[in-house]
Amino acid sequence: MTPTRKRRLIAVLLILAGVGVASTIAFYSLQENLLYFQSPSELAQQPIPPGRQFRLGGLVKPGSVERQGQSLTTHFVVTDGPEEVTVEYVGTLPDLFREGQGVIARGALDDSGRFAATEVLAKHDENYMPPEVADALEESGHLMTEGKGGG
């Protein structure tokens, strides 16, 4: 083998090794379940002490949203099925905040076990369909959004 060829071979092997190792690390890192938030169930299993900041994620329980008169304080329940947590938030909720939709709240538990949020983020759903299909889905209980028309 000429020195140039040999050098090239070494370079290719190094690249393959590097990319291989990197992909393995990336793969295992992604396996670790990139945790953006604690779900109510996780919270029930591993309680976080009051006052410690974390992110709470789940769905807004339908029918749980209460606005307190004129003030900007809102109470709602975040659920993931088995467990739920009551959230208190002072401020304007995002436009996409709807019952039955996903939210992530940032804040800490207070002493009464209620979650005091400093920030609430929401997400719209990504489905496009004609009204009649939506109606059909709603009838069968698959669609839990309120009303129709642009959000």
Next chain:
Amino acid sequence: MSGQAVNASLSRAFFALVRRDILLAFRRRTELLFPVIFLMVVVSLFPLGIGPGPQLLARIAPGVIWIAALLATVISLDALFRSDFEDGTLEQFVISGHPLTLIALAKILSHWLVAGLPIVLLSPLLALWMNLPGESLGVMILTLAIGTPILSLIGSIGVGLTISLKRGGQLLSLLVFPLYVPILIIATAAVMAASDSLPYTQFLGLLTAGLITSVTLAPFAAAAALKISLS
């Protein structure tokens, strides 16, 4: 020459180059300090611009420090190859027969030692200014330690491409900032997860994967870019 002799001469060339670049950097101390001072000034502008509320500052601290680090790195990048390009040293490197990839890697390493490492060392002070919670400080330093070499590595490709242009610096920022997006996202996510008491090791893992990938690929691209710029 036998294989071992070639390897020995290559590693000697590599370290000779690193040593020379660090010596040159210390001969021009003001240029050495400039990115660091720039970094401090940029970070200090944020409390002045958006108010000194400790909560807000703590919230934006990871982003601010990381963006300032990106800016400081880009400012220092031009020094990576420019003087060697302009005084003809780069031509001498090409003709030496040593692989240009290795030369690029040596220059990137010395660039990080001179421009990236000071950012890592300075970060505790910046974190203090930005009221970053103590528990996430360690993660902040770690992300900078793993992330700033990636900035030098990716940046070297951009410098290699723009080096033959008189006003290459302006174009350089357009070329490299989009490529820096993933590092910014992952690094700040790690720090924010740490301050929200969430696990963050997976983010550090991703950053490490990024570092390994860029160490293996970027020097080749930088060498190819330099060859094009020399033509």
Next chain:
Amino acid sequence: MLSASQIVFERYFEPVFEPVNFDLKSGELLLVTGANGCGKTTLIRVLAGILHPTSGQLDLKAAGMAYVGHYLGIKDDLSVVENLRFMRDFLGTSGTSCEQLISQVGLTRVAEQQARTLSAGQRKRCALARLLVSEAQLWLLDEPYSNLDQEGVELVDILLNRHLDAGGACVLATHGAHRPQWAGTTDYHLVSGAAA
């Protein structure tokens, strides 16, 4: 040692010079002459492997190349000795000591000075010393006589003769009146490609 067949280099879609052919052997000097702008520098840079020829074949069988071009490759912030020592470490050569080489090119008095303080001629001499550091078989010299005084011009010729005597080879591009005296010299008159 170095042979070129039908070397063409294009810039702005025009060949810079007419196709170049030669076969340079050990102990030979190829003297490239031609008018300003006929592509002497470009040709030397192609031969050096800095530029990639648009077409044609280049066959190099020399143990090492050394090049002195318009940009000398000397760091302003390093002294003459430091510049040479770095090159020696970088190239991994181990012959004559740097101090001796410096005295050969007549720079002993300024050896410890930073290169920025040197005159153009002294810098050229420093580059010549680097040529010796490289211990390369093939020299590529682009206008080596420019900026040099009479003594410096003679120095180039002395070094060149010694190099060729020892079995080296050299491609030298010059537009000036001075030409080195060497028995194995081939004249190569380069013709601009655009003129054709």
Next chain:
Amino acid sequence: MNVETAKTNKPRKNAFVMFIHKMGSPPWFYNFTGKFIPWFWAIFIVLTVWGLYLGLVKAPADYLQGESFRILYIHVPAAWMSLLIYISMAIMAFIALVWRIRIVEILAMTSAPIGAAFTIVTLAAGSLWGRPTWGTYWVWDARLTSELVLLFIYLGIIGLYNAIDEPRKAARAACLLALVGAVNLPIIHYSVKWWNTLHQGSSISLMGGSSIDTSMLWPLLIMAVATKFYYGANLLTRARVKLLEQDIRKAWVREVLKEKNG
């Protein structure tokens, strides 16, 4: 030691390389593509008219978004094209760098402005759509954000190409940048997507995956095919002009011009 003797041993030529070398001959490329271009334009126009008619007139309104969803027929094909053109540009950039073929360099570089234009259309249509849907012209939605980064990369490639004087050097530099971008784009895409999920819980939904009704799907597919013909037609037209420009002093161009005028 052996420095830069790339051309000494002739590579074994397979059919692909042969085709590329044939394509590499400017007059051949010029004449060959000249036959296709009018057809490409014609197919593009017919498909666009048909697709827009189906999409804007015939398709039903969306259950949630009403009429505004129709922007989809511009937005989505443009978004697909912005990515597809990048992929095609990167492949051509690779070929151009390895085999140093001028036509492929030109094709890669003329792809960049077209791709950038599609990216701008995507972003503009996306934010017009965002106004009725999200109540704002711009949100840092994952797809909008990665589209924006894609635009920056396109602009970088175009900027670099125009900044360097010598055309072939410029093309090689910009091709290299396109390749570096190609390695980075998936990483950018995933990191942005994933950065966005950090903020918004798209991973949790009471429904299954996204779905689209067939009556709405057809016009979308037609538009998607139409944009591909547009790309082909526009790319080849631009590449031919560029080729004439570069070879203006060559004999074959003089002949072409004589034919045109005479």
